[in-house]
Amino acid sequence: MLRLESVSKRFGGVAATDRVSLEVAAGEVHALIGPNGAGKTTLVGLISGALRADSGNVRFMDSDISSLPQHDRVRSGLARSYQITSIFRKLSVLDNLALAVQARSGSSFSFWRPLEKETGLFEAASSILGEIGLQEKKNHLAATLAHGEQRALEVGLALATQPKLVLLDEPMAGMGPEESRHMIELIERIRAGVTVLLVEHDMDAVFRLADRISVMVDGRVIATDSPEKIRLNPEVRRAYLGDEVPA
Amino acid sequence: MKKSIFLLAIFGLFPLAMQWADQLFYVSFATRVMIYAIAATSLNLVLGYGGMISFGHAAFVGTGAYVGSILVAEGVTSALIGWPAAIAVSALAAGIIGAISLRTRGVYFIMITLAFAQMMFYLVNSMKAYGGDEGLTLRQRPSLIVDLGDEVTFYYVVLSILALTIFLLYRLMKSRFGRVVIAIRENEARAEAIGFPVFRYKLACFVIAGAAAGLAGALLASHGKYVNPNVLHWVQSGTLMIMVILGGVGHLWGGALGAAMLLGLEHLISDYPIGWLAQLAPNYQQHANLGVGLVMLALVLFAPQGIAGLLERRKHAAA
Numbered sequence: 295m296l297r298l299e300s301v302s303k304r305f306g307g308v309a310a311t312d313r314v315s316l317e318v319a320a321g322e323v324h325a326l327i328g329p330n331g332a333g334k335t336t337l338v339g340l341i342s343g344a345l346r347a348d349s350g351n352v353r354f355m356d357s358d359i360s361s362l363p364q365h366d367r368v369r370s371g372l373a374r375s376y377q378i379t380s381i382f383r384k385l386s387v388l389d390n391l392a393l394a395v396q397a398r399s400g401s402s403f404s405f406w407r408p409l410e411k412e413t414g415l416f417e418a419a420s421s422i423l424g425e426i427g428l429q430e431k432k433n434h435l436a437a438t439l440a441h442g443e444q445r446a447l448e449v450g451l452a453l454a455t456q457p458k459l460v461l462l463d464e465p466m467a468g469m470g471p472e473e474s475r476h477m478i479e480l481i482e483r484i485r486a487g488v489t490v491l492l493v494e495h496d497m498d499a500v501f502r503l504a505d506r507i508s509v510m511v512d513g514r515v516i517a518t519d520s521p522e523k524i525r526l527n528p529e530v531r532r533a534y535l536g537d538e539v540p541a
Numbered sequence: 542m543k544k545s546i547f548l549l550a551i552f553g554l555f556p557l558a559m560q561w562a563d564q565l566f567y568v569s570f571a572t573r574v575m576i577y578a579i580a581a582t583s584l585n586l587v588l589g590y591g592g593m594i595s596f597g598h599a600a601f602v603g604t605g606a607y608v609g610s611i612l613v614a615e616g617v618t619s620a621l622i623g624w625p626a627a628i629a630v631s632a633l634a635a636g637i638i639g640a641i642s643l644r645t646r647g648v649y650f651i652m653i654t655l656a657f658a659q660m661m662f663y664l665v666n667s668m669k670a671y672g673g674d675e676g677l678t679l680r681q682r683p684s685l686i687v688d689l690g691d692e693v694t695f696y697y698v699v700l701s702i703l704a705l706t707i708f709l710l711y712r713l714m715k716s717r718f719g720r721v722v723i724a725i726r727e728n729e730a731r732a733e734a735i736g737f738p739v740f741r742y743k744l745a746c747f748v749i750a751g752a753a754a755g756l757a758g759a760l761l762a763s764h765g766k767y768v769n770p771n772v773l774h775w776v777q778s779g780t781l782m783i784m785v786i787l788g789g790v791g792h793l794w795g796g797a798l799g800a801a802m803l804l805g806l807e808h809l810i811s812d813y814p815i816g817w818l819a820q821l822a823p824n825y826q827q828h829a830n831l832g833v834g835l836v837m838l839a840l841v842l843f844a845p846q847g848i849a850g851l852l853e854r855r856k857h858a859a860a
Contacts, residue, residue: 344734365736365737373735380728382727382731385723389720393720405713410715455735
């Protein structure tokens with residue numbers, strides 16, 4: 295579904311990603327792990343189109359999207375969430391989601407017809423609302439939500455664009471155990487309908503959810519394999535996992 | 542809705558009352574205020590709703606003013622041609638300037654819009670055929686179906702255009718497009734990340750505002766039967782900005798309230814001497830801006846949402 299071919303990105307003298315090749319198969323949850331500064335978020339930026347690669351190709355659903363701007367990539371079914379929560383803080387939760395639905399449903403160069411009349415947008419937004427468990431907060435301003443709820447909305451915004459592949463950049467960042475459990479359940483629920491590339495530090499979550507895991511160290515992908523094999527891979531253990539691995 | 546009708550009634554009856562009191566000056570003054578209200582409202586779309594801090598909005602007011610005036614000077618006296626032409630050329634100018642400036646953000650955007658406006662200021666200064674720095678005087682106002690030479694008639698025409706402008710802004714901000722503009726103001730990166738081509742929406746917003754500003758410019762020149770390069774000067778851009786800030790950034794009535802407040806205040810200070818102050822500082826009336834500055838300071842400190850914000854707060858407190 296997604297294929298990166300030798301993708302590189304430099305910031306000044308530093309190679310944030312160095313000839314990264316990676317394949318995400320349709321229907322899988324593919325986890326991307328690695329120590330801080332390994333280049334995971336940069337890679338998410340390169341895939342989503344927020345950043346352009348210096349060299350290499352990004353292919354999605356059999357077409358080269360390397361030169362497509364971000365909004366066109368979203369239209370083709372590729373959405374992301376952010377590690378640092380990025381929502382529309384002054385809009386209500388429902389309006390946040392309706393906006394993301396709106397982005398995928400036809401042109402918004404419509405200057406006259408009131409948005410309120412487009413019940414379809416709000417119905418679609420409501421169903422996402424149910425999925426992320428925020429029905430009771432739908433009229434609250436996004437800024438007033440608790441951290442865990444904002445994280446859920448963050449993921450909800452990506453889901454509301456009806457992606458075929460969703461890039462989740464550390465969805466559990468800063469969450470307590472209870473909130474993390476909700477997020478894991480959410481990902482369990484959506485995986486039936488959407489392919490997931492999951493960047494995450496929470497190893498419990500990663501080993502529970504992932505069909506395959508890629509390990510990134512210093513801008514390079516050093517291994518891609520099933521969770522069992524990654525756990526036993528000596529190179530991965532040395533570079534990253536250490537004692538964190540649940541035995 | 543009720544309130545709008547009430548407001549319209551007051552504004553509708555105003556010139557008749559002034560005619561009765563033999564104070565036609567105030568009809569003309571109110572017309573000028575309303576023209577500035579249109580210009581400030583158009584800036585509010587860009588600045589308040591769109592979050593794009595344009596410091597060159599006078600460029601579009603000026604373009605409209607000059608296009609309208611040049612057409613009249615060249616013998617095309619119909620406002621039915623002149624005003625739409627002013628709108629079209631200003632929209633085009635906004636399209637070109639926007640396409641370049643909107644690639645920058647923050648302070649750079651402020652500076653580049655300012656730079657474009659100043660370039661146009663010097664351009665019209667050098668247009669010797671149309672008065673250069675001395676400006677261009679028109680023999681008459683352009684003609685419409687009605688007689689625009691009559692102050693009261695002109696007042697009603699401008700009032701209608703202002704009402705239409707505010708109504709269009711209201712509808713615009715309730716539409717899909719308006720929602721996207723707000724989203725971009727609130728979180729541009731995320732708006733792009735959920736699939737909106739942000740640049741195109743910002744440009745469209747900038748062009749719509751430029752077009753409305755152009756119409757305000759054409760009205761301004763028609764009203765005074767005169768235009769000079771100062772209409773494009775950066776001070777003019779600053780004045781429009783102050784109007785928006787005074788009135789209420791991102792409030793439907795912000796531009797109109799701000800224009801009324803600023804021009805009203807200037808008029809009060811310079812035409813109604815305060816005895817004791819005049820004795821203390823005989824020339825104070827020539828420095829109306831000092832008073833305006835103090836009011837501005839007070840508002841920014843105590844009512845950062847402008848007058849519209851104040852009114853809204855009172856309404857909420859009462860409810």
